[in-house]
Amino acid sequence: MSKATKRKHVVKEVLEDCVTPTEDQHIMRVLGSNGNNLHEAVTGSGERFLVSMPTKFRKNIWIKRGDFVIVDPIKEGGKVKGEISFILYRDHIQYLRKLGVWPEGFQEDRTSSERNEGTPKERSERKTEEEGDSDSEDDDSDLFVNTNRATVLYSESEEETDEDEDDEGDDNEEEEDEGRA
Template identity: 70%
Template sequence: MSQATKRKHVVKEVLGDFVTPAEHQQIVKVIGSRGNNLHEAVTSQGESFLVSMPTKFRKNIWIKRGDFVIVDPIEEGDKVKAEISSILYKDHIQYLQKQQLWPEGFTEEASVQEKSSKRQEKEEKDSNEEEVSDSEDDESDLFVNTNRCNYQYSESEEEEDSEEDEDEGRTENAS
């Protein structure tokens, strides 16, 4: 089987199949990557350990911090205690919640993530409505570099008064 065909089947399996964890499997949340195809994961009870990514997923599927995965335990491992068997995306998580197979410890986090994503969508929708303006002076769509300090330049009244006094003095001396 060619590499492209293998990749196609792996991606189809990950995205298309709705899997439920077996009795020996558990759902964990990835909290970081440790390199060399190892990821740090935490269970719904708060236990943290390393999980390994099998070779079929390497260079085909990417996992980021905050993703949920189903893992198979590895008995001989000291630090690496499990291997990833499947990766859960938003649709998979909703399916598991409907089947009431989702761990209670992750239920609160999932609802918070859904609320924050809905809030972001609403804010984006509101900002899109506000952007409709006829003014050419509107600079709200300009890129803002957050790595630079923002300085507010404003002239105080004292500076303006002293400049006016200097101007008046010059005109009187010129006459």
């Protein structure tokens, strides 16, 4: 099988199949990459350890901080205590929540798109505010949000500085001097 064909089948498997974890498997959240296809992950109960990415996913499927995965435990592992068997996307997470197998520790967590949209109440409040405002330039809701960076809020100051006021006063004095001459 060629590399392109293999990649096609692996991607199709990950995106289309819905998998439920067995009793041995754990659903974990990826905290970060440590290199060499090792990722630090945490369980719903708060246990943190390293998990490895199998060769079939390498260079085919990418995971980032905050993604959820299904992990097979490695009993004889020292530092690396698990191997990723499946990568969960939003549709998979919704499916597992409907089945009731989603871990309690991750119940409050939401996917990145839900995080960006907010709760239904917040969305309805935003809609009413948007209806009142006709400025579409200030609407940033359609922009991509990078979940790997800390959110920084900037506030704009509408106060004028003293320098601006002084400059205006100087202009008036010059006009008066020109009128006298």
